[in-house]
Amino acid sequence: MNPVLLAVLFATVLTPGCGGPEGDLATVEVSLAKAPADVACVQLTASGGTRALSFRFGYTAGTPTVLSLAGLPAGEVVFSADCFADDCSQLAPSTQRSWFAVPVSAQVPAGGSILLTLTFYR
Numbered sequence: 818m819n820p821v822l823l824a825v826l827f828a829t830v831l832t833p834g835c836g837g838p839e840g841d842l843a844t845v846e847v848s849l850a851k852a853p854a855d856v857a858c859v860q861l862t863a864s865g866g867t868r869a870l871s872f873r874f875g876y877t878a879g880t881p882t883v884l885s886l887a888g889l890p891a892g893e894v895v896f897s898a899d900c901f902a903d904d905c906s907q908l909a910p911s912t913q914r915s916w917f918a919v920p921v922s923a924q925v926p927a928g929g930s931i932l933l934t935l936t937f938y939r
């Protein structure tokens with residue numbers, strides 16, 4: 818498997834706030850770069866505490882893209898991602914991913930920023 822750098826997650830807490838029993842919630846921005854030509858949809862998953870959130874975004878190769886992920890828990894968060902050749906609107910549960918990232922764990926601060934890199938594999 819030849820790895821490809823697809824995403825650099827520059828996670829900046831944009832709107833820290835009280836999240837109730839789950840603790841503080843954060844909104845982070847994700848910058849995507851260097852996607853292969855066969856990527857049309859990116860699915861990012863963030864899991865922390867009792868929350869697991871999945872976000873799907875359409876992607877055009879060669880276009881710098883910044884995505885906003887809202888409602889993430891502050892604290893320990895595991896980020897993972899899958900990429901698909903099909904448009905996000907055409908994905909079905911049986912759709913095979915074309916690329917995947919090994920999950921990366923990070924501390925999302927309740928007021929600050931982090932830098933993560935996801936490396937994708939076929």
